[in-house]
Amino acid sequence: MGDSAEDAVRGTNDSAVESRCSAVNLGYFKDDYVKFFTRRSNERRPPIINRGSYARFMGFDIFINKFLEAGDMKKQIVVLGAGSDTKYFNLKQENKQPYKFFEIDFPQITFKKIQTIKRNKQISNLIGEFKINMGNTELYGEDYYIISEDLKFFSSKVVPKLEEHGFDKNLPTMFLSECVMIYMEPTDSDAIVQWISDNVPTAMIMAYEQILPNDAFGQMMIKNLKSRNIELKGIDAYPDLEDQKNRYLSRGWDQAYAININYFFNSHIDPSEYHRQMLIEIFDEIEEWKLIAQHYCFAWAFNIKNDTYKNIFEN
């Protein structure tokens, strides 16, 4: 990938943060930390984008909480392409952080995140004691670690760094890919999926990404991103929900699921919460929303190969 294409992918993090701020400012969900990671924290996005940010936030929040609440053994979370993700801070604020929480991203991104952390007492106090490497691209706390690496080199470079900082393959571990694997060459993202399946006997992976590249809306979505030099490299390899599921099942995962965001709203958000967020903004683009929501999915899979933890994903 040329530098400009890589920069464009890294730039997707800025728009994710600004959109998250917009939704938080309007009261869709609570995140006391996201505003520190952009200078444009007061930009207001259209209702349809706010609702998308809400869906994305809620999906991960629901599954992370389920994972953390299932038994009181040590657990790990690994965030692939974490960007300015604030999940660790939100969990720690409520004292719900797992035993170890790892984030991985390109050095250009981790450097900026670490600058923000160093400048902001509210965040650095929350983390507690930590060390930073020479280049200011990695941070090593007691339960929180930022690793700078290209995910393309997962087994050869990322895993050794994780292990150096206490990652334990035998502990129940949740891997998150929030709009990340979709930007990678499928051979590289699949290598991650395969490595986890082969090496982490009690694992969950959860991805949020675009699907359905071939209809008119899908084509428009791809064209819009292309005009910003961003390519959804994974979308043709996993174009629909069935392909998303099979991505994991064909690589040895024991169970896999994939649902689009319309279905997610109906199946995972309880009615009172559904109505609360519906009332935040006047929303008259229902048909457009349904169309967009069809083109995004949550896919998740479980590896249940260690009998000691065999019930952990049952709830």
Ligand code: SAM
């Ligand atoms: N997951 C975060 C969120 O949802 O807020 C950030 C999402 S942003 C759309 C995509 C992130 O993935 C960027 O921060 C980008 O730098 C990172 N990323 C993409 N490809 C990567 C790779 N090969 N190695 C490391 N990070 C990568």
